[in-house]
Amino acid sequence: MTGQDSDQSLPWYKDGLRFQCTECGKCCTGSSSFVWVDEEEIAAMADFLHISVAAFKIKYIRRRDNRYALVEKKSQNNACIFLKDKKCLVYKARPKQCSTFPWWNELLKSEESWRFAAQSCEGINDSAPLVPYSQIVQLGSTT
Numbered sequence: 001m002t003g004q005d006s007d008q009s010l011p012w013y014k015d016g017l018r019f020q021c022t023e024c025g026k027c028c029t030g031s032s033s034f035v036w037v038d039e040e041e042i043a044a045m046a047d048f049l050h051i052s053v054a055a056f057k058i059k060y061i062r063r064r065d066n067r068y069a070l071v072e073k074k075s076q077n078n079a080c081i082f083l084k085d086k087k088c089l090v091y092k093a094r095p096k097q098c099s100t101f102p103w104w105n106e107l108l109k110s111e112e113s114w115r116f117a118a119q120s121c122e123g124i125n126d127s128a129p130l131v132p133y134s135q136i137v138q139l140g141s142t143t
């Protein structure tokens, strides 16, 4: 494979994308989707909060479609249970779904989907720092 061929096989964001989180908290609020978590992520958050996994599940987890999701605060525009004053109370142990945003496959699949994501995430904008492709690959997920 030539260098040119390999460059052509790179995705549309091969030159990087502009993003910097402003910590506005919007992506932790009002979403129509859930924050899905698995047993490993639950254990990590329980450990971070110094409570048992059983206690964590009772307080912070709801079963949905046979999966685990973080509880939302209905009275506060469906904000995540861990969002307080725009800060994540479990930031260092936050689930992969959160730590990999906005580098999700579904948002990176086209320029159009990336532009759509920018409508609800103010961190995606032309004046934000350029995140290089290599870093996007590293930060991304299979979500």
Ligand code: SF4
Pocket (backbone or CB within 6 Å): 020, 021, 022, 023, 024, 025, 026, 027, 028, 101, 102, 120, 121, 122, 123, 124
């Ligand atoms: S919506 Fe975007 S800028 Fe706001 S907290 Fe989420 S990732 Fe950061």
Ligand code: SF4
Pocket (backbone or CB within 6 Å): 027, 028, 035, 070, 080, 081, 082, 083, 084, 087, 088, 089, 090, 091, 094, 095, 098
């Ligand atoms: S766990 Fe933290 S980062 Fe994830 S949605 Fe809740 S508040 Fe936001």
